[in-house]
Amino acid sequence: MTEVIDGNAVAQTIRDSLGGAIDTLDDAGVTPGLATVLMSDDPASETYVSMKQRDCEEVGINGIHVELDTHAPAQELYDTIDDLNADPDVNGILVQMPVVDQVDTRRVLRSVAPEKDVDGFHPENVGRMVAGNARFKPCTPHGIQKLLEHSGVETEGAEAVVVGRSDIVGKPMANLLIQKAPLGNATTTVCHSRTKDLAAHTRNADIVIAAAGVPELVDGSMLKEGATVIDVGVNRVDADTEKGYELVGDVEYESAKEVAGKITPVPGGVGPMTRAMLLWNTVKAASEQTGVAVDLD
CATH class of the missing domain: 3.40.50.10860 (Leucine Dehydrogenase, chain A, domain 1)
Known part of the structure; x- marks a missing residue:
């Protein structure tokens, strides 16, 4: 049975975990x-x-x-x-x-x-992340790392493919996966719109992170049996619904679910994690700016 990774539940766990740190700050x-x-x-x-x-x-x-x-x-x-x-x-x-x-x-x-850049996009913070000394990890890639951790996905030694090379997700995600650090140590390939044979890369991957912004770009035929699939895409496509559209990811969910070992849905997967890690970064920023030490997992 394929495990559907519940981003809402993991995000709630992250938010709940911030309570102690916020109480510590409040006491100060x-x-x-x-x-x-x-x-x-x-x-x-x-x-x-x-x-x-x-x-x-x-x-x-x-x-x-x-x-x-x-x-x-x-x-x-x-x-x-x-x-x-x-x-x-x-x-x-x-x-x-x-x-x-x-x-x-x-x-x-x-x-x-830079010390208030909780998105992690300032050039100084990007440089610190690349050097392995992140002040703030960008929220979506950090959230994906937390999803992998909570789902028991081992990144060390894994073959990972990141589909997409945006400054917000693709590039930082690939960088975090290759770092010599917990939730890193993966052999990572970055694919994009100029990649000649995308499926040849994704079929070898233990972890596929789809963040290209192209509706249902990756389907089940492009996946390795048992792979972990993280779908970052949120795309509005025409549909016969009351609103006239539906939201789909960068992964064709039904066919991918037949092959993947673990998969995130859209919505309810990566999105809630991005918001949770924004809160996490804000609490970290408050701690560092005031000198009040807190425990952040």
């Missing part, structure tokens, strides 16, 4: 603070920010939300980030992507103070 007069910044009229982005703020409330993190007019000059966003960098009550800053066209995304990533 510290309440972790996470600021979310939205400069977009994308409905999905608005939903994501709302969910992150709700997560903060549930675990005892002070959520601060700043929403900017999408027609405002880019400088307004840069100035907002500067203000949040200087605010001692804000330990973590997340600028929801994508931002509007007039904004330089790379400047946004560079503008967030």
Whole structure:
């Protein structure tokens, strides 16, 4: 029987585990603070920010939300980030992507103070992660590591294939898997849109992480019997439903489930873990900025 990895359950375990650390900070007069910044009229982005703020409330993190007019000059966003960098009550800053066209995304990533960059996207934090001394691991790859750990998947010595090379998931995921560290030590191949024979790579993999943003790119015929399949994709496709669409992953779930030993569903797999690790990073940031030691597993 294929094991369906329940991301909601593992994410709840992570959130529950933060309680002790948040209590320790509270005893020292510290309440972790996470600021979310939205400069977009994308409905999905608005939903994501709302969910992150709700997560903060549930675990005892002070959520601060700043929403900017999408027609405002880019400088307004840069100035907002500067203000949040200087605010001692804000330990973590997340600028929801994508931002509007007039904004330089790379400047946004560079503008967030590295010690408050709980997304892990600032160049300094990327460099620290690559060097094996991460301040903050990017939330989605870190969440995937936690899913593998909680599901008893051994990465050491495993053949892993990461499908996708984005700065947010693919590249950091591959880097974490190859590191000489717990939840690493895998022999890792990165595939992408220019890979000539994707199936030739995925069929040899013990672990397949699909993060290409292409609906149902990987199917059961492309998998090794018993492989662990982590589906990062969330794609909206037309369907005969009340909404007129359905959400599918980068993996064709039904055929993959017939072959895989373990698999994540969409939704309910990786998504909840990304949000949980954002909370984890925020608590870590509060601890490091205030000097109050906490126990984070």
